Amino acid sequence: MGLTENGDASAPDSNPSAAANEDTDSTADGTQLTASASSNTPLRWPDLNPEHPLAQFIAILPGVLDEADYNEVYGIELSCSASDAPFQTKLVLQKFLRANSDDVPQARAQLLETLKWRKSYQPLLARDEVHSQARFRGLGYVMGLSNVPDSVNTEDVATFNIYGAVKDTKLTFGDIDAFLRWRIALMELGLSRLHLSTATRPIPDFGHGADPYQGIQIHDYLNVTFLFQPAETKAATKRTIEIFTKYYPETLSRKYFVNVPRVMQWMFAIVRPMLAKETVKKFNVLSYGDQLVGELGMSVPEVYGGKGGSLESVGEGLKMKEG
Structure with a gap:
């Protein structure tokens, strides 16, 4: 009930991600991202150079998942390979980066604490x-x-x-x-x-x-x-x-x-x-x-x-x- 409560998501059966008004966005380096409003095929994330905050976050993600001994956030199971991560994992990591103004260490710390809390509290079970x-x-x-x-x-x-x-x-x-x-x-x-x-x-x-x-x-x-x-x-x-x-x-x-x-x-x-x-x-x-x-x-x-x-x-x- 307070002024700084976040989420309070925080919502029904239509998919806002597949129904965006604009069909294109651009990343910081100008890469065009094109999405079809009716497409269910995940887009390929734009190539990331090694210095990009998201690339850095992906590189350290295995250690975060090992330390937390848990990998679910917002219903998404996070995973990655040696040099890349699935589309949905990148979505979640990008949220934590944006919340911390692209500060990778701070985003890592928040993600780790979130994973530990979700493992203990099991909020998806609470929903049901x-x-x-x-x-x-x-x-x-x-x-x-x-x-x-x-x-x-x-x-x-x-x-x-x-x-x-x-x-x-x-x-x-x-x-x-x-x-x-x-x-x-x-x-x-x-x-x-x-x-x-x-x-x-x-x-x-x-x-x-x-x-x-x-x-x-x-x-x-x-x-x-x-x-x-x-x-x-x-x-x-x-x-x-x-x-x-x-x-x-x-x-x-x-x-x-x-x-x-x-x-x-x-x-x-x-x-x-x-x-x-x-x-x-x-x-x-x-x-x-x-x-x-x-x-x-x-x-x-x-x-x-x-x-x-x-x-x-x-x-x-x-x-x-x-x-």
Whole structure:
């Protein structure tokens, strides 16, 4: 629920990678990358000279995988040969490089910690688990959005976090481990809808274009009071931010805080200069939910001013059970 929560991927059945508006991108050295919107054949990544950050990362990847004793990130199993790596492995490595401004040692450290955490936590299993309906019903949905303004994709993945649906803060946030398990599961659901395993479009080098494999997040605070936040809510928020910042780099394209009182907009204006410029560019604070249609287009649910139907009918949630 905090301002610097990343992923919150962090999202449905269409493939944004195969539906990009632009058919070409270029790398830092000007190499043209051509992708067919209907092609399912992985493209060959542009040749990398040995000094390229991605080539350096590939060269040290075997040691990272050996140290972590694990190789899965975002549902992709990382692998490499003596001098090259599969297309999907390069996608994941490129995300970690971009998150660290092409600093290879920093990207290596973050990838290693992410691999260790994923081995221990098994977030893919969390995604497929059955969660408590009493605690989390109506709190999170994933859906596709079409023709989002200023997007590089014709179809984007959006995750809605409906904090106004919380009926009992102690029940929802009091068991932090249960809340985190649910929240991480929702993140993984969104990531699965990016379809990285069948992606065909390379991610541009750092500073040379947008990453098309990122999700949009919407945090809806209708009927949430900002004057007093219970201790359990603050604790759950803090832990969520820590996890997504560490282990989910480059999974967020934009983040919207909607139905936020004007006093919170004023507070965000004060905090804004203290945040990284790249982070600030992704954040948007809206006082009313129906303002979202102006930001994301007509495919958003009706409650946000669009023609997408009700969130409950068009959005996908996690598996739930009574209790």
